Every structure is written in C-alpha cells, then in structure tokens.
Amino acid sequence: MDYEVYHHYVSTHPKSVFFGRLVHMVLWEGRLRRMIGRELTESRPGVADVTRTIAPEELEKTVADLDIVLTDEELDALLKLY
Structure with a gap:
C-alpha cells in the first residue's frame, strides 16, 4: 500500500477534510x-460533549493548550483561514 500517495492526497487536495483548516485530536x-477548524470539542465518557467556537484572539492560547507548537508564520497563516 502506498501511504505516501494517500498522505499527499489528504493534505493537498481541496476536497480533503484536512485541507485548509486545522485538524488536531489528543486523548488526555x-x-x-x-x-477541527474553529470548533473545539471535549468528549468524556458518560458526559455530553462540549463544543465551542474559538475566536481569533483565542487561537494562540488554545493551540498552545493542545500542545501544538507553531511558529509566528504558521500562526499568522492559520489566522488568515479564520
């Protein structure tokens, strides 16, 4: 199986759900x-999911809280998607 081709597709094709927006998941x-995009959702067993929309001014702190390390250029590029 050619995973490199699949990775290229999901990271570059305009119809991919991963193209042009932040997608990050972490289990803690x-x-x-x-x-996913501007929506942050927290799920816990036996509790209703909590979803909120992240405002542009919250983005830097939110991604840092998710252990995502971005350069200033990457953060600027991500903010342009907002």
Whole structure:
C-alpha cells in the first residue's frame, strides 16, 4: 500500500477534510479534545460533549493548550483561514 500517495492526497487536495483548516485530536486523562477548524470539542465518557467556537484572539492560547507548537508564520497563516 502506498501511504505516501494517500498522505499527499489528504493534505493537498481541496476536497480533503484536512485541507485548509486545522485538524488536531489528543486523548488526555480519559478525555478526547479535538479541534477541527474553529470548533473545539471535549468528549468524556458518560458526559455530553462540549463544543465551542474559538475566536481569533483565542487561537494562540488554545493551540498552545493542545500542545501544538507553531511558529509566528504558521500562526499568522492559520489566522488568515479564520
């Protein structure tokens, strides 16, 4: 199987759900936190999911809280998508 071709497709094709927006998921201490585009959702077993929209001024702190390290250029590029 050619994973390199699949990776190229999902990271570059305009119809891919991963193209042109932030997609990040992390499992921490029994909770799943996922950020897709501007939506941050936290899921815990037995509790309703909590979803909120991240405002542009919250983006830098939010991605840092998710252990995402961005350069200033990457953060600027991400803010342009907002």
